[in-house]
Amino acid sequence: MKVGTSGLVALLVLxxxxxxxxxxxxxxxxxxxxxxxxxxxxxxxxxxxxxxSYDGRMLRPTALAQLRYSEDSLDTATGAFTELNPPSxxxxxxxxxxxxxxxxxxLVAEARIAVERSEEARYPRLVDRLDALASxxxxxxxxxx
Amino acid sequence: xxxxxxxxxxxxxxxxxxxDIGDLVTNATVGSxxxxxxxxxxxxxxxxxxxxxxxxxxxxxxxxxxxxxxVRERLGPRVGLVNLxxxxxxxxxxxxxxxxxxxxxxxxxxxxxxxxxxPFTAAAVWVVLWRAKFNLLENAFGLLGLALLVFGVALWQxxxxxxxxxxxxxxxxxxxxxxxxxxxxxAVALFGAAMTPYEVFFFSSGGIEEKWSPASIxxxxxxxxxxxxxxxxxxxxxxxxxxxxxxxxxxxVESLGQVALPVAVALGQLGLAVAILGFFAATxxxxxxxxxxxxxxxxxxxxxxxxxxxxxxxxxxxxxxxLLSTLLAALVLLTTIDPILVTEFSVVFSAIAxxxxxxxxxxxxxxxxxxxRHKNGALANTLGSIYLVIVLAASLAAIPLMIWTKVGTx
Numbered sequence: 001m002k003v004g005t006s007g008l009v010a011l012l013v014l015x016x017x018x019x020x021x022x023x024x025x026x027x028x029x030x031x032x033x034x035x036x037x038x039x040x041x042x043x044x045x046x047x048x049x050x051x052x053s054y055d056g057r058m059l060r061p062t063a064l065a066q067l068r069y070s071e072d073s074l075d076t077a078t079g080a081f082t083e084l085n086p087p088s089x090x091x092x093x094x095x096x097x098x099x100x101x102x103x104x105x106x107l108v109a110e111a112r113i114a115v116e117r118s119e120e121a122r123y124p125r126l127v128d129r130l131d132a133l134a135s136x137x138x139x140x141x142x143x144x145x
Numbered sequence: 146x147x148x149x150x151x152x153x154x155x156x157x158x159x160x161x162x163x164x165d166i167g168d169l170v171t172n173a174t175v176g177s178x179x180x181x182x183x184x185x186x187x188x189x190x191x192x193x194x195x196x197x198x199x200x201x202x203x204x205x206x207x208x209x210x211x212x213x214x215x216v217r218e219r220l221g222p223r224v225g226l227v228n229l230x231x232x233x234x235x236x237x238x239x240x241x242x243x244x245x246x247x248x249x250x251x252x253x254x255x256x257x258x259x260x261x262x263x264p265f266t267a268a269a270v271w272v273v274l275w276r277a278k279f280n281l282l283e284n285a286f287g288l289l290g291l292a293l294l295v296f297g298v299a300l301w302q303x304x305x306x307x308x309x310x311x312x313x314x315x316x317x318x319x320x321x322x323x324x325x326x327x328x329x330x331x332a333v334a335l336f337g338a339a340m341t342p343y344e345v346f347f348f349s350s351g352g353i354e355e356k357w358s359p360a361s362i363x364x365x366x367x368x369x370x371x372x373x374x375x376x377x378x379x380x381x382x383x384x385x386x387x388x389x390x391x392x393x394x395x396x397x398v399e400s401l402g403q404v405a406l407p408v409a410v411a412l413g414q415l416g417l418a419v420a421i422l423g424f425f426a427a428t429x430x431x432x433x434x435x436x437x438x439x440x441x442x443x444x445x446x447x448x449x450x451x452x453x454x455x456x457x458x459x460x461x462x463x464x465x466x467x468l469l470s471t472l473l474a475a476l477v478l479l480t481t482i483d484p485i486l487v488t489e490f491s492v493v494f495s496a497i498a499x500x501x502x503x504x505x506x507x508x509x510x511x512x513x514x515x516x517x518r519h520k521n522g523a524l525a526n527t528l529g530s531i532y533l534v535i536v537l538a539a540s541l542a543a544i545p546l547m548i549w550t551k552v553g554t555x
Binding site: 037040041048049052057060061066069070134145 | 252253254255256258259322390394395396397399400402403405406409410412413414417418421554555
């Protein structure tokens with residue numbers, strides 16, 4: 001009997017890991033802050049990569065390897081955040097950050113394609129867009145802190 | 146002249162071989178988040194590793210016997226087994242991280258996915274450990290590791306505000322957004338990276354491979370007392386580059402590409418190529434050192450024939466352990482676990498294992514029946530005792546801080 005109860009508890013604990021979490025307000029704010037920080041870090045990294053590539057200071061294989069890493073890292077951060085069920089008082093914050101994360105993912109993918117195709121003429125515009133997005137993320141991070 | 150050359154070569158390889166994947170990642174991460182406010186930990190760690198490496202080197206030079214052999218004899222098989230288990234587990238984790246680091250360096254140089262490289266890097270490390278002479282692998286990778294001096298050149302080229310850097314380093318001024326628990330978590334990680342146990346095993350076992358005698362003590366001391374501090378300076382220059390370029394941009398280091406970014410900004414493609422060569426040499430050299438250290442520790446505890454100075458056929462069990470460790474490391478990495486994550490865990494678990502490694506060395510180095518007139522003096526004992534308190538504190542704080550800060554992510 002005890003073994004059966006323990007097994008049931010273990011199964012419930014395991015299954016709870018498959019359900020999107022419902023964080024309280026403080027936990028959600030903490031996760032938002034960390035996600036915004038991670039997205040800011042990768043956005044600025046990609047901006048720096050494109051700028052140094054445009055200036056002829058970056059090796060193409062290194063840029064491609066880092067872009068792939070930044071894209072994966074952003075995907076992971078975005079997935080972990082968007083699967084949360086936000087507290088109702090934080091709906092606007094959830095929507096805002098999810099939108100910015102989506103924009104960051106799209107821009108990093110654009111950057112990867114541009115570097116893969118060696119379309120250097122596109123780099124300055126992409127750098128501007130990445131920097132503008134980074135500023136928005138920085139402001140959001142500042143508000144969350 | 147020949148002796149002078151040997152001393153110079155020893156110092157250079159000590160500098161080039163000082164930095165491994167743990168130092169690279171941890172110093173750059175800390176620089177990108179805390180500036181140079183944790184530089185004092187690197188200084189603390191370098192003095193600590195120098196104190197215990199000198200002690201274990203002296204034990205080997207005087208007794209002509211490896212560290213684990215004496216630890217088992219002096220403290221008994223049970224204490225020796227605890228010492229073996231703790232130290233070897235961390236060294237195996239570090240070995241895994243180093244092989245992953247080689248693959249990451251190759252990915253930066255070729256853009257080919259790092260997981261593709263893992264079987265090849267593991268095989269290459271094993272072939273080198275099987276075939277290459279000890280002196281060759283120690284000197285070649287140590288000297289190639291000097292390519293990481295490019296971080297010092299990059300820092301100078303970046304033209305930072307030296308006064309500001311010195312102020313941050315000397316006052317340990319933590320950046321305001323970072324919480325204190327995270328600051329202390331990274332202090333422990335940085336300390337673990339600087340004092341990682343395998344460095345002492347490799348250094349002292351290398352003494353047996355190179356047939357040290359009491360006459361070798363002055364050369365050994367010059368390697369430790371000059372080479373290690375200069376290697377520590379290299380670590381600080383990596384942190385400083387991250388502090389100057391990445392911290393103001395809000396970039397937190399999570400990958401080896403981000404570690405290299407300040408060099409590209411400062412020195413362009415040539416500097417970046419040299420940095421990647423340095424990553425490759427540092428991680429390959431450290432993979433050889435950790436791979437051998439796993440074999441050394443088990444073989445020395447069990448009393449097997451071991452080492453690179455004997456024919457592989459005569460040290461078959463030692464080489465079998467090295468081969469199995471290499472296979473295990475490759476299999477763990479092929480699960481697609483992030484090598485940087487393995488590195489982060491390896492430096493923290495290093496900190497946890499520190500007392501298991503360093504307490505027995507202090508005891509043996511004080512035993513006149515092994516050491517005769519070369520036993521520890523007052524300075525070595527004072528420093529050793531102070532460091533035992535520090536490593537014990539770091540060891541006890543590591544796990545609570547890791548949980549509290551969610552592995553440094555808060």
